[in-house]
Structure formats: C-alpha cells, structure tokens
Amino acid sequence: MTTTAKPPVRTTGPLKWLNDNVFRTWWDGIVTVVAGGLLLWLLGSFLSWVFTSAEWDIVRVNLVTFMVGRFPREELWRVGVALLILAFAGGLLLGMSLRLKPRVTALEALRTFAVRAWPVAILVVLLLILASSLSALVLVAGATLAFIIGRGGGYRLPQSRTRLGMVVGLLSPFAFVAVIAGFGGVGWNLWGGLLLTMLLAVGGIALSFPFGVMLALGRRSTLPAARWLSITYIEVIRGVPLITLLFMGFVMLTLFLPAGVSAPSLVIRGIVVLTIFTAAYVAEIVRGGLQSVPNGQVEAAHALGMSPIQTTFNIVLPQALTAVIPALVGQFISLFKDTSLVAIVGLLELLGVAQAITQQPAFAGQGLLLETLLFASLIFWVGSFTMSRESQRLEKRLGVGER
Amino acid sequence: MTHEDLAAGAVVAGGTGEPMIICEGVEKWFDDFQALKGIDLVVGTQEVVVVIGPSGSGKSTLIRCINRLEEHDRGRIIVDGVEMGDDIRNIQEIRREVGMVFQQFNLFPHLTVLDNVTLAVRRVRKKPKAEADELAMEMLTRVQIPEQAAKYPGQLSGGQQQRVAIARALAMQPKVMLFDEPTSALDPEMIKEVLDVMKELAVSGMTMIVVTHEMGFAKEVADRVMFMADGEVVEVGTPQHFFESPEEDRTKLFLTQIL
Numbered sequence: 001m002t003t004t005a006k007p008p009v010r011t012t013g014p015l016k017w018l019n020d021n022v023f024r025t026w027w028d029g030i031v032t033v034v035a036g037g038l039l040l041w042l043l044g045s046f047l048s049w050v051f052t053s054a055e056w057d058i059v060r061v062n063l064v065t066f067m068v069g070r071f072p073r074e075e076l077w078r079v080g081v082a083l084l085i086l087a088f089a090g091g092l093l094l095g096m097s098l099r100l101k102p103r104v105t106a107l108e109a110l111r112t113f114a115v116r117a118w119p120v121a122i123l124v125v126l127l128l129i130l131a132s133s134l135s136a137l138v139l140v141a142g143a144t145l146a147f148i149i150g151r152g153g154g155y156r157l158p159q160s161r162t163r164l165g166m167v168v169g170l171l172s173p174f175a176f177v178a179v180i181a182g183f184g185g186v187g188w189n190l191w192g193g194l195l196l197t198m199l200l201a202v203g204g205i206a207l208s209f210p211f212g213v214m215l216a217l218g219r220r221s222t223l224p225a226a227r228w229l230s231i232t233y234i235e236v237i238r239g240v241p242l243i244t245l246l247f248m249g250f251v252m253l254t255l256f257l258p259a260g261v262s263a264p265s266l267v268i269r270g271i272v273v274l275t276i277f278t279a280a281y282v283a284e285i286v287r288g289g290l291q292s293v294p295n296g297q298v299e300a301a302h303a304l305g306m307s308p309i310q311t312t313f314n315i316v317l318p319q320a321l322t323a324v325i326p327a328l329v330g331q332f333i334s335l336f337k338d339t340s341l342v343a344i345v346g347l348l349e350l351l352g353v354a355q356a357i358t359q360q361p362a363f364a365g366q367g368l369l370l371e372t373l374l375f376a377s378l379i380f381w382v383g384s385f386t387m388s389r390e391s392q393r394l395e396k397r398l399g400v401g402e403r
Numbered sequence: 404m405t406h407e408d409l410a411a412g413a414v415v416a417g418g419t420g421e422p423m424i425i426c427e428g429v430e431k432w433f434d435d436f437q438a439l440k441g442i443d444l445v446v447g448t449q450e451v452v453v454v455i456g457p458s459g460s461g462k463s464t465l466i467r468c469i470n471r472l473e474e475h476d477r478g479r480i481i482v483d484g485v486e487m488g489d490d491i492r493n494i495q496e497i498r499r500e501v502g503m504v505f506q507q508f509n510l511f512p513h514l515t516v517l518d519n520v521t522l523a524v525r526r527v528r529k530k531p532k533a534e535a536d537e538l539a540m541e542m543l544t545r546v547q548i549p550e551q552a553a554k555y556p557g558q559l560s561g562g563q564q565q566r567v568a569i570a571r572a573l574a575m576q577p578k579v580m581l582f583d584e585p586t587s588a589l590d591p592e593m594i595k596e597v598l599d600v601m602k603e604l605a606v607s608g609m610t611m612i613v614v615t616h617e618m619g620f621a622k623e624v625a626d627r628v629m630f631m632a633d634g635e636v637v638e639v640g641t642p643q644h645f646f647e648s649p650e651e652d653r654t655k656l657f658l659t660q661i662l
Binding site for chain 2 (some may be wrong): 302
C-alpha cells in the first residue's frame with residue numbers, strides 16, 4: 001500500500017492569528033485594546049497636527065535652502081548638471097551589474113525599483129509637491145531620463161569595456177564636485193543643506209573606510225611599530241566624544257598652527273574630523289571580521305605560494321568584510337547622522353538650516369522649529385533607511401554559496 | 404656541508420633515484436613540547452611515502468614543516484635542491500613547487516570552484532586568465548568534477564570539495580604533493596572518490612607524502628610506509644615488510660589497534 005505523504009494541515013488565517021497572538025487570554029485582550037487604542041490616538045493626533053495645525057510654509061519657502069543652504073542661486077544650474085551626471089553614472093553602474101542576468105521587462109524593472117527605492121521616490125514626490133515649480137519638475141525628469149539612458153548604456157556595454165564603465169562610475173562623485181566647484185563655480189565653503197550633508201557623509205565614508213581597514217590590518221601586523229601605532233590611535237580616538245574632536249578641529253586647530261599658515265576651510269576640517277573618528281570604529285569592526293576568517297584560509301593561500309599581501313587582499317579581506325557588512329553600514333549610518341554635529345560651528349548643513357530658518361524675519365518667534373526639524377528628520381531617515389536596506393541586499397547577494 | 408653535498412650523499416630508497424625532499428635531523432618545538440625529535444627522511448622523485456602513527460606523533464607537523472606552515476627549529480629541509488631558509492622569497496619558491504591538501508579542505512568560500520583553482524595560477528604563476536582557466540578545467544576534469552566549475556564550495560559535498568582542493572594544488576603544477584589526512588573529515592561513502600584521485604596521481608608519477616589512517620591506501624599505493632610515534636620515526640619499510648613482518652614492538656601494537 002502506498003501512503004501519500006502530506007504535511008499535517010495547520011489552521012491559518014487572520015482570525016486564528018489574532019486569537020493565538022493577541023487575544024489568547026482575557027488579560028492579553030485587555031492589553032491589546034489599551035495599547036492599540038493608545039497607539040491609534042498618538043498616530044491620530046500626530047497626523048491631525050501634520051495636516052491641520054502645522055505650518056509648512058516655512059519649509060515650502062525655504063526648500064532650496066534645505067537642499068543647498070546659502071549656495072548662490074544664480075549658480076544653481078551647476079547643481080542640476082552635477083545631479084544629471086550622478087544619475088547617469090548611477091544608471092550606468094546598475095545597468096552593468098544587470099548584464100549577466102536575464103533581461104527584464106520595463107514593468108519588472110519598475111517593480112524592483114519601487115521595492116528598492118520607495119523611500120527616495122516618496123521623498124522626491126513630496127519635494128516636487130512642495131516646490132510646485134517647473135524647474136524642479138524638469139530637473140527630476142532630466143535626472144530620471146539620464147538614469148534610464150545610463151542603465152541602457154551600461155546594459156549594452158561590452159564586457160571588454162567593463163573597466164571603462166567602472167572608471168566612469170567611480171569618477172562621477174569627483175565630476176559632481178568639479179562641475180559645482182570648478183570652472184569659476186562655487187567652492188564648498190558656500191555649500192549647505194542636503195548638499196553639504198552629502199559631501200560630509202560621502203567624503204567621510206570614502207576616506208574612513210580604507211583608513212579603517214589599514215588600521216585594522218596594522219593592529220594585527222607582526223611589526224611592533226605598526227601594531228602599537230594602530231592600537232594607540234584606535235584606543236585614543238574611541239575614548240574621546242566626537243563633539244570634542246569637532247571642537248578641537250574647528251576651534252583649537254588655529255591656535256596650534258604657526259603664524260602665517262592659514263587653517264583649511266571648515267568643511268575640510270569637518271570631513272577630516274569625521275574621518276579620523278569613524279576610522280577608529282571601522283578598524284575595530286574590520287578587526288572582528290579578520291578574526292572570523294579561519295586560519296586554514298591563510299594556510300591554504302600560503303601553501304599555494306601566495307605572498308602575505310596577496311593572501312590579505314585576495315583571501316582574508318574579502319571574507320572579513322563580507323562578514324561585517326551590517327556593522328560597517330551601521331557605522332556609516334551613524335556617520336551620516338553625525339554630520340549634523342558640524343552645525344555647532346555654524347556650518348549650515350541640514351540641521352543647521354532647520355535651525356537657522358526659524359530665525360528669518362518672516363517666521364521668527366512663531367515656534368516653527370518642530371516643522372523644520374521634522375522635515376530634516378524625514379530626509380535623514382530616508383538616507384539612513386535606504387543605506388540599511390541596500391546593505392541587506394548586498395549581504396544576501398554576497399551570501400550566495402557561502403558555507 | 405652545502406646542501407648540494409647533502410643531496411649528493413643522500414641515500415635514496417625509492418622513486419627514480421633522484422632525491423626530491425631531504426629532511427636531516429629536523430626538530431620542532433611548541434614551547435616546551437618537542438613535536439619532532441630529529442627526523443631524517445629522504446623522499447625520491449616520483450616516490451610515494453605514506454606516514455602513519457597515533458595522533459600527536461608529529462606526522463602533520465613534519466609535512467607542515469616541509470612547506471613552512473610550521474618553522475622547524477633545528478636540522479635542514481631541502482626541497483628539489485632548494486634549502487628552506489628564513490628568506491620569504493626562498494620560502495615562496497619552495498611553496499610554489501609543493502602542493503598541499505588539508506584535512507578541512509580549506510577552499511576559499513567566497514570564490515567559485517574555477518576561481519579557487521585559477522587564483523594562485525594567475526597571481527603566483529602570473530599566467531593570463533584564458534590560459535589559467537584552460538589549465539583549471541583540465542585539472543577539474545582530472546579529478547572528475549569539471550561540471551561544478553561555476554559553483555561555490557559551499558554547494559558541494561565534502562568529497563567534491565576535497566577533489567577541488569586537489570585540483571587547486573595540481574593547477575600550480577607542483578613537483579611534490581603533501582596530503583594531511585585528506586579523508587579524515589569525510590563521510591565514509593566519499594572517501595573512495597578522493598582516494599581514487601590520489602591513486603591516479605600516484606600512478607602518474609607524482610612525488611607524494613601522505614599522512615593518513617587509510618591502511619588500504621598505504622598497502623596498495625605506497626612505495627614506503629613510515630611509522631611515527633612521539634616525534635620520532637619508529638620504523639620505515641615497504642608496505643609488505645611493514646604490514647606482514649614489522650620489527651618494532653610499537654609498530655606491532657599500533658597495527659593491532661587499528662587493523
């Protein structure tokens with residue numbers, strides 16, 4: 001006799017779930033109703049504040065200030081052009097990464113995009129509604145078009161030109177800065193708002209990552225000098241609050257410089273301090289990853305005749321970094337938000353703008369800080385959340401075939 | 404005495420008669436514990452030496468000294484006419500010619516099977532990608548898993564992983580292969596497929612030192628069997644001598660325990 005094996009039937013459904021999880025006993029039921037009522041009431045009063053009492057005029061009027069701070073308005077076209085370049089390069093890299101995968105229809109591509117980038121998309125739509133200007137619409141449309149063109153170009157790029165694509169992608173942030181600051185443009189001392197926040201964050205991440213990896217390798221080095229230098233650096237920096245380092249960089253640096261030597265601009269000092277601070281944390285995270293790679297991996301590489309440097313860069317680091325992606329991205333999200341601390345010396349990044357505009361003659365004394373802070377928080381959240389989600393994607397993709 | 408003199412004076416018991424590996428008075432200490440107490444061993448070109456012995460006897464330590472995964476404290480080790488010294492270039496020169504297969508496979512989990520095999524060929528032997536790929540496929544065919552080239556090690560069975568590890572070592576076209584208990588971490592049904600590959604390798608004329616507990620393999624393939632205990636060589640001989648008329652009491656005791 002053959003028995004047709006089937007898994008036992010489990011009763012499921014929303015009612016069953018409710019019964020199992022939130023109304024299991026009378027006591028559970030009461031807690032559910034009270035807590036649920038409280039949550040609904042909080043949400044309701046928050047939404048009613050957002051849509052009825054809150055004065056969003058201050059955000060609407062200062063939208064451009066939120067984006068770029070005191071950036072000269074007649075040079076704004078540079079930011080637009082720079083954004084187009086970035087959108088094109090982003091599309092190019094995405095397209096190249098899709099080359100080896102089966103072709104998808106436009107609808108599927110749109111769906112993936114919606115799943116991946118809905119927070120950004122919602123923010124952009126919100127900005128468009130608030131701006132309600134033709135130029136903003138043209139900019140977003142142009143950037144979208146540049147992205148799509150880049151993606152198509154990346155997809156069709158022959159394998160032999162991969163290096164070219166990578167160079168274009170990696171140079172695009174420099175092109176972004178060059179288009180805005182170069183050619184008689186606006187130096188970054190006049191950048192502000194989201195533009196400055198992004199400059200600080202991207203600059204800090206791009207510099208602190210390699211520096212941190214170097215420190216982590218130094219801490220495990222067999223050379224006593226390298227090891228002790230790294231340990232001292234890491235332990236000293238981790239023992240000091242970021243805000244202290246920022247004050248030292250911004251206020252005290254000028255006191256130590258010899259007469260006649262002018263200190264670098266506040267923006268550069270900001271990036272340097274954020275880099276110095278974050279690198280120490282990156283180093284400890286990466287060290288954890290290095291320790292997670294079994295010694296057998298190093299032995300296998302050595303047995304194949306690979307040099308210590310080849311072993312580190314081809315075998316140990318790739319595995320170590322994959323293992324610590326979540327912690328690493330967490331650190332970078334911290335850095336992204338810590339950029340707001342430069343507001344203490346009057347640099348007008350997002351938080352600085354949110355505070356400064358409440359002092360404008362038209363809005364002063366009306367208690368509008370809540371509105372501006374909420375708007376700035378929304379932008380910070382979109383950035384942080386997107387980084388977090390992208391790190392999860394990366395983790396999953398690199399996890400394929402892991403033992 | 405230079406190592407040329409040592410090589411010339413070495414008595415080669417097997418293989419073609421040319422010495423490939425010469426160990427002379429090799430000693431190794433782990434802190435206060437002496438793991439190797441003066442090992443003398445000459446392995447001839449194309450000879451297969453199987454090393455057996457109880458755990459902790461120094462078998463693994465000996466072959467790990469031959470490619471400097473462990474540094475020996477006294478004595479000399481000469482591989483293919485190159486004496487192991489402290490210079491890293493000298494060490495790498497020897498490692499290029501000595502392939503090693505580990506008990507735990509130690510494949511690189513972040514690379515595909517093909518990349519596992521080609522990495523050192525490209526980085527150390529400096530061969531162009533196309534040539535390295537071709538060589539790698541040849542070696543994967545030799546260990547009978549060319550169809551797994553695009554997979555990651557984590558997707559393979561233990562026996563398949565160990566065969567990839569053998570292919571990875573072979574792709575460097577070494578003159579010597581060292582096996583450190585290659586089947587000890589495998590499920591019983593996978594041991595044969597790995598041993599078959601090793602037999603084919605022995606027949607093809609590879610110089611091999613194999614640390615193993617597979618007595619069947621030792622009987623069938625070894626030119627000489629070496630029994631080690633407590634960091635010393637207790638007895639060396641042909642498989643016939645070794646399994647049928649061992650002389651030392653310790654050898655007899657060990658053989659009764661495992662057979």
